[in-house]
Amino acid sequence: MPLLSIQNLQVKYRVKNKEIHAVNNISFDVEQQDSVGIVGESGSGKSTLAMALLRLLPERIAEVSGEVLFAGENLLTLDDERLKARRWTEMAVVFQKSMSALSPVHKIGYQMADIYKVHAKTATKEQAKARILELLEMVNLPARVYTMYPHELSGGMMQRVSIALSLMHNPKLLILDEATTALDVVTQGQILKEIMQLEERLNIARIMITHDMSVVATTCKKVAVMYAGNLLEFGLVKDIIAAPEHPYTKGLLQSIPALKGERGELIGIAGSLPDLSKSPSGCIFADRCPSRKPTCETETPIRRTLADGRMVACHIAGS
């Protein structure tokens, strides 16, 4: 049984008098100790997907349907008490802006202890401190961070605090929502390496949301390519990067400048994201697609599984 199984997940935002289909019919599985990278441009629904998984979207404006099975339980129908018990102990999330995730007027140690006590109610102060110092060491931070304020830390250190926080209660699933995007290359490299080591040691499955294909290529086993709320291609990184099937994935890979080799022309993808409040008659990518056929504009492509196990939603792929 997969650790996390997403079945036909759909998220609609209700705004004024229209509905925006932010996530459209997405299904994929995350196995134990898997690492899945979700890539896509801004506005493609990556973050909405993560928020929907954790049920963090306000119910008033977002309508979530489908199934999210975490160890066999549907997270979307779980009652609040039980969901609360699952959060942080079984799945944790690290957001992009850790600067705004922490309170500026409390010391790091105090804030971390606060969270520790949520799930370990009987713990003493000493136990909390011991655990926090252990965590700080785990992410290569000096112990003095315990008595520091967030503004005294640099961006990389803050991000490490956030990662330490997320590991507080030994989660099985870690979701990183653009967690290293705001960092420098060198710091990003350091943190990604640390995360991968921790993962192996602590048996964690990871979902990594990013717009940077190269980060996924170096750190993930599987990749999910999203566009305008739809999952276009899903499979092993080594298959997809070596031979992308969906024209969008191809375009995305082509537009990444390379550090080595020929300095040829960069090819972008013309056009911009479609209006998400209207449901398209055919493939969602049709009007930007360089290799579209008449059927692409009239028929929605069905998800197919190709020979190497990858999933692709395109009429022309694999032929």
Added chain:
Amino acid sequence: MKTQEYVLSATDVVKWYSQRVKSERFRFRSASKTVKAVDGVSLQIKAGEIMGIIGESGCGKSTLGKMLVRLENPTSGDISVHGVSSDQMLKEDQLQFRRTVQIVFQNPFDTFDPRTTIERILTDTLKLHKIGETHEERYEIAAKALEDVGLQPADDYLYRYPFELSGGQLQRISILRAMLLKPSFLVADEPVSMLDVSVRAEIIKMLKDLVKNHNTALVFISHDISTTRYISDNVSVMYLGRIIESGATDDVLHHPQHPYTKVLLSNTASIDLTEKREVITIDGEPPTPIDHGPGCYFAPRCYMAQDICLKEYPKRVEVKDNHWAACHFTQ
């Protein structure tokens, strides 16, 4: 005169900021410390040349960019355009100076007044610099510029407000606005880092074409090494306010000399899975540029540092024609 070959030449440009900090000895007194944001940078750029400046955040690349167009005043050092000192040009005719040097900023959503249309944004620039007699004439110039870069039909864009356009379109207009005045020198400060990868390619291409067609010198500031590689002829690597390596793009990126450049390159993630990668890991993050000792600024983090590195700032060593690095161990 030799300086006149260069469109822009900066000699030993320095920018220090003073920072008030709590005194360590007296509780109620404060002491002043200097943050050396840019600490002695010299640059020479020819007409039509594209110079990429790369470095991590906080290394002073943006401060340098702002100083080159004199939005910041250097603490010392001189910046001259076409051999004439920028101080003198600013004193004599500020508008003329602004017409020769222009800048494009990182965030296209912040660079425009949200309450003016694209038409006004473009024509006001022309009006200020007294280009075109009537509004109609200026409108024509703006429309033509838009159509030249593929924003067609121009009328469709001109009546819109900035919030109605996407980031990529706005950044294109931002570049256009800077190029409308046909400057001889342009600074682009992280022009694509806010945009999606799929749009970046077009912006980079447009910027490159415009600059090459007008024979404008460009300083392209970025933290993204691979993007810089695609656009620039020469590259300079900055660390803590100083340029530590400089040379032709392919020389620097394929045969890096300075250990910092090597670290930076080895940490750049790549999508090529077949490539064998040896990542050089270093500890810590760039320190704040306050009170660094007499030695090489990178020495405390450097993986090959020796005693001499902490005692003496290394001199520039020329490795190849036009390619130099400031490291004691450059061969």
